[in-house]
Amino acid sequence: MRSVEATRYVTPLREGGSLPAVVEADDDGMYVMKFRGAGQGAKALVAELVAGEFARLLGLPIPEIVFIDLDPAMAATEPDSEIQHLIRASAGCNLALDYLPGAINFDPAVDAPDAALASRIVWFDAFTCNVDRTPRNTNLLVWHRRLTLIDHGAALYFHHDWDSAARIAVSPFTRIADHVLLPFAAALASADAELSARIGEDDIRRIVGLVPDAWLGSEPGFADRAAHREAYVSFFCQRLAQRAVFVEEARRAHAGRL
Incomplete structure (x- = not known):
């Protein structure tokens, strides 16, 4: 699996229970990021990764999954206190899926x-x-x-x-x-x-x-x-x-x- 680094928090996806977000990464790609520090914790990321890679093995259509590194300093540029807390609590390795524009x-x-x-x-x-x-x-x-x-x-x-x-x-x-x-x-x-x-x-x-x-x-x-x-x-x-x-x-x- 590829690893990328988050460079910009774009927008939250508030319909998700764990408050995922669209972020930009250092490969210029856009991803839907799942945060390790969200309420469901690291087990949600384990499930996302393991189930997702089983889906890929079975030939089912699924976006690319990548590891994404998050610098807690990114929280300083976010006005929303909830998002600030989420970023700081998720410093380090998280998970992201390729963003599908227009889906x-x-x-x-x-x-x-x-x-x-x-x-x-x-x-x-x-x-x-x-x-x-x-x-x-x-x-x-x-x-x-x-x-x-x-x-x-x-x-x-x-x-x-x-x-x-x-x-x-x-x-x-x-x-x-x-x-x-x-x-x-x-x-x-x-x-x-x-x-x-x-x-x-x-x-x-x-x-x-x-x-x-x-x-x-x-x-x-x-x-x-x-x-x-x-x-x-x-x-x-x-x-x-x-x-x-x-x-x-x-x-x-x-x-x-x-």
Whole structure:
């Protein structure tokens, strides 16, 4: 993954619960920055990074993700005290996604995807335990007529309670019934065959290995950061091995929406 340095805070995106912002970086690119010091903390960035890179591995449309370094001195030029605090609390390494100018929010009545793409996205969200792609909050954009996935900070919800992780790894993920694309997901069996073949343990280890040490911090129940990383690897290896459980739940929920 590339790393860039934030050079200018452009504007907040106040529709996001963690107050992301459009920033300019030293490569002259514009990015949507997710702040480590926001209310959801570093775990939201871990989820954004891990889920996003799984999406990329699976060939799903997602903006480029970069590490972005933030100088707390940037707060001095911001008049909003809330933004000043956020910048200072997020000094150092944060995460950003390529800004997509002109992108519009997904409307299922207008931009209905084909069954293959919808099924792949539903499979991916069940695999990563993403609770936040619903009609109320689709986290999908249409850019140049292409459906694009954004905002995965609410995925990997198991890492907020590691005692539940083993149970969640083999769970059917019943919240898939709320997925905005479920009515279009008529090709779940073929999506399962295609996507599961693209993920191996080496891929899981590589993606988890991208998470900066500073984002893992001191997590109760783990002797060190290596053990913490291994818990993520173990979860996704088990999730993949037991995927028939969540695939069948998604197929059942899809049939119920017809």
